[in-house]
Amino acid sequence: MKPIRKQRLLLILLMLAGLSLAAFFALKAFNENLMYFFSTSDVVAGKAPNNTVFRLGGMVVKGSVQRPNADLLVRFKLSDFSQEVAVEYSGILPDLFREGQGIVAKGRLDGRGVFVAEEVLAKHDENYMPPEVAGSLKKPAEQP
């Protein structure tokens, strides 16, 4: 390779290395802001903001979904498999909302430590399969 080309190539590689380093530090600095939601453990540990709106993500605990009245009010628990947080929501739920499903709720904590949601989004997983296969994968005890 001619020296001039070698020099240009080196310059480009240096530029890319510098950029990657800059991007790395920038992303590290904004790490918290890039998180779309807090986990339930974060909330129990008091890391989530008080008196302000934030997003909470987790799995809907099996058997925890309750509809106390005839209206849209729903109570359920969210978990990240170590800590649970109680959630209250009144509104239309996405098609994918069900027990055992991951969701992200936007809202705030009230005085009782209950998360009052104003919006609930479903977070679907990365698995795709036909219903028969999904059924056969479940443990026999869970099958109807």
Next chain:
Amino acid sequence: MSWESFWYMGGYAAYVWPAYGVTALVLAANLVWPVWQRKQLFRQLAIKQKRAQSK
């Protein structure tokens, strides 16, 4: 499966078909545009050449 249930897409027709429609439009546009532009360019160049010859 009948055609009707195929187009129905389990109730998600309003999302699935627009998605496929937009994709088809965008991909087709990126194929047709350069071909059409090239034809335009050829036409222009041919006119220019004729003019240069008639001078």
Next chain:
Amino acid sequence: MSWIPAPVSRFFHRTSSPPHFYALADRFIPWLTAIFLLLLGAGLYGGLYLAPTDYQQGDSYRIIYIHVPAAWMSLFVYVMMAIMGGIALVWRMKLAEVMLISSAPIGAGFTFVALVTGSLWGKPMWGTWWVWDARLTSELILLFLYLGVISLYGAIEDKRSAARAVSILALVGVVNIPIIHYSVEWWNTLHQPATVSKLDKPSIHITMLVPLLLMAIAFKFYYLIAVLQAAKLELLKRETSSQWVKNMLEKQA
């Protein structure tokens, strides 16, 4: 280029001469189109008709057959652009400049398709058209990078200097590519993590996976066809006054 064998180097020099490349593209396009149509037909038939409905998402998941290939291509085309930019800067190769700028609208198209189909999928499943999570935001930035490349190239009159400018922009933007790919692992996002590139266990059923891969390969062939068409136009525009273009005009007249 002493480290590249002479025949390879000769092949590249000949192929990269505009008239030769133009003729080569003309020869390949019909074949590429045939393969593309076959793959597309098989992929659509498999994805929309043969593949079973999903256990959770019903038929809405069928958007995956265009959403995921388009998203993959949006990253792939950008990486190709950055590589072409590097070659154009180091070796001052005209054909690399042409391929770079010809790729930009196609990549922008793929990115746009990925965003729109994702939105149409997100509304029924997540419950929202759009969220500002790391994956969606970084993909939107990718669209702006593509549009930046297109408009920067258009804004500079002299096409050689324009090519140099967009080469640098394409290289700068390449840091966004790993960010998009790993965003779902590095941060909490509403977007789910990767399905196909996950190595430990298959998380998509084989009857659903095969059409997805067919569509992905079909989109690769589409890119080849589209980039060759765009490159032919760009070459003609740049070399209107050269002899080979004049010869071709006479033949057509």
